[in-house]
Amino acid sequence: MILTTDVCIVGAGPGGALLAYLLAKQNVSVILLERHKQVAKEFRGEHLNEEGEKILKKYGLFSKLEEIGLLRMETLEYWEDGKLFKTIYPDSKIGHLGIHVPQAHLLSVILDEAKQYENFTLMTGTNFTDLLQNEQGCFKGVIANQDGKEITIQSKLVIGADGRYSTVRKKAGIDVKLRKHGYDLLWAKIPAPDGWEPSIKMALIDGMQLSLFTQAKGYIQIGWNIEENSYPQLRKQPFTLFITKLIKAFPQLEQTVKEHIQSWKDFVLLDVHSNFTETWGKDGLALMGDAVHTMTPTGAFGLNSALMDADALSTIITRDQISQLDLISCEMQRKKEVQRLQKIQIEKEQTFATQFVIYS
Incomplete structure (x- = not known):
């Protein structure tokens, strides 16, 4: 043909x-x-930022996208040992800290x-x-x-x-x-607990970044930085010890984490570069x-x-x-x-x- x-x-x-x-x-x-x-x-x-949002609005696509579903992030939060210690709010001219689409x-x-x-x-x-x-x-x-x-x-x-x-x-x-940037990334997706507000939440675990991104349709995306090339060795360790750190960082996730992250197979590894x-x-x-x-x-x-x-x-x-x-x-x-x-x-x-x- x-x-x-x-x-x-x-x-x-x-x-x-x-x-x-x-x-x-x-x-x-x-x-x-x-x-x-x-x-x-x-x-x-x-996640759209204001630049991506501007382009979609330029071509009349954003309003159509909004009709079928998106979610604006209302806060960026920093947590330590299960406690919130700093919150960043969006510029009023932008109205969000990112949009999940x-x-x-x-x-x-x-x-x-x-x-x-x-x-x-x-x-x-x-x-x-x-x-x-x-x-x-x-x-x-x-x-x-x-x-x-x-x-x-x-x-x-x-x-x-x-x-x-x-x-x-x-x-x-x-x-x-x-x-290379010195780290790889583990992704996981879990249902958000009741009352979870649209937000991006950050924590520092063993010197590495842990991020939670609220998603449309009631989910949370977990992005957990790990040392570059460490995953094969990490998988040899008890899974429960790893998850305990996540629950300690965000205690409100304990039930949904235990229900939906039950083995290493529930993570997806991203080779970061x-x-x-x-x-x-x-x-x-x-x-x-x-x-x-x-x-x-x-x-x-x-x-x-x-x-x-x-x-x-x-x-x-x-x-x-x-x-x-x-x-x-x-x-x-x-x-x-x-x-x-x-x-x-x-x-x-x-x-x-x-x-x-x-x-x-």
């Missing part, structure tokens, strides 16, 4: 989906590829809008396998596989929006600089989101940066002309912002323990 389109986007996460919608709205034909059968796969970075909600809103345009095509269960190049080395499309059948998609521009382990980036031969590439694209190809600037979970910048990439790219891609010079200019502008945010992440990670000096 051979298909033709103006732009082929690999990866239907929030960034790729938003860009596909914005281009389709501008009469640019788009094929959006997603390897999963369902685009609403679970992911961890589900389930990925299923965000993607359904974006894709429902995109599906209104005949020049938009979503292909789920479709694996990207290779890039097409002409004799001059310019990228001219992709090869994909759907249910065992090979599909050739010819396009003026390929966008790699396929995440931190981007296959598009690898196939394009673009090198990435990976930075950030990366950055000097080259964000080549002739006929551009990268965006985690494919070109993976963030750590600190500050919840990842989702919002992907939305910012989509916003920026949508302003320079037209049906009639896709200028490499414009792509390079866009890349330079976004690089500066991403480097600034990654620097903030490192500073936050290095200074987190200073929030608890009152107890030192």
Whole structure:
């Protein structure tokens, strides 16, 4: 099968989906590829900041998202030995300290809008396998596989929006600089106890950060930093000793923790790293989101940066002309912002323990 389109986007996460919608709205034909059968796969970075909120409002998506469900964080709290000792409230002009948006909600809103345009095509269960190049080395499309059948998609521009382990980036031969941050992360999700207010709660356990993020639909996401590469050894230790520390930090969670975190299998391990590439694209190809600037979970910048990439790219891609010079200019502008945010992440990670000096 051979298909033709103006732009082929690999990866239907929030960034790729938003860009596909914005281009389709501008009469640019788009094929959006997603390897999963369902685009609403679970992911961890589900918090909007004011920048992400601003972009969704800019395109009339935020009100639709609000109708189906989101949750504004009302406080940022610091706890020590089961007691609250510091509370930070949002700037009145912003009105929140982050907004939890389930990925299923965000993607359904974006894709429902995109599906209104005949020049938009979503292909789920479709694996990207290779890039097409002409004799001059310019990228001219992709090869994909759907249910065992090979599909050739010819396009003026390929966008790699396929995440931190981007296959598009690898196939394009673009090198990435990976930075380790000295910790890995354990995720868990539990029902919130009755009366739990929308908040972000922080504690310091054995010198490492423990975070609780309230989620829509009555859940709490636990993010627990552990020393880098320590999980195999940690799993050999009694599980109850580990959980006791969580309950001591937040006694109000004792019942729900004991009911829903009963073994190491109830945690998901995230290999924490950030990366950055000097080259964000080549002739006929551009990268965006985690494919070109993976963030750590600190500050919840990842989702919002992907939305910012989509916003920026949508302003320079037209049906009639896709200028490499414009792509390079866009890349330079976004690089500066991403480097600034990654620097903030490192500073936050290095200074987190200073929030608890009152107890030192």
